[in-house]
Amino acid sequence: NVAGFPYRKTLEDFEFEFQPSVDKRLVEELSTLRFVHNAENVVFLGPPGVGKTHLAIGLGITAAKNRHLTYYISCQDLISELNKAHFENQLQKKLKHYAKYKLLIIDEIGYLPMDIQGANLFFQLIAKRYEKCSTIFTSNKSFSQWGEVFSDNTIAAAILDRILHHATVVNIKGESYRLKDRKEYMSSR
Ligand code: ADP
């Protein structure tokens, strides 16, 4: 898969009835890709299984179809790529590489804690893309917990400041879709 998506699911595959906290019209507005044209960001927040990655990939597929250079990477893989580049004295080249994507999806911020070095590298990437191109972020942690995620309140604040300056935040509350079939099975017995 060219854009690095871990799975291929479209916005049409998303059952909005199952997740009422997701505003269908807001997702439709995002799917016009105005946010990409305006170099704005999107943040999906919520517990596991509520559709954050699905919606991010759905928007990514829409953007790629419309010929915007799009790339998906998990936060953990991104940090290890940046660390590797830094170690090899190739950080500026790597940052330039990521800066060329019109839409970058950074998935799963907060599942694993980051050290200060990782947070610094992440900040440099955000600063490089700021007001130039769009990024979609997903996280299971609320913004107030990002200080812990990045092991440093000051860096976390600087990162959030830039991300949220031009951003749509979608807070998803509700049940995990992954447990849906299991529940139906359990209650049918
Ligand atoms: P997370 O919020 O942890 O990133 P995912 O987006 O990966 O969760 O969703 C978990 C699985 O459930 C995926 O296979 C996804 O396609 C599916 N899924 C989640 N929410 C919905 C939904 N509302 N309609 C259809 N499929 C969904």
Ligand code: MG
């Ligand atoms: Mg996910």
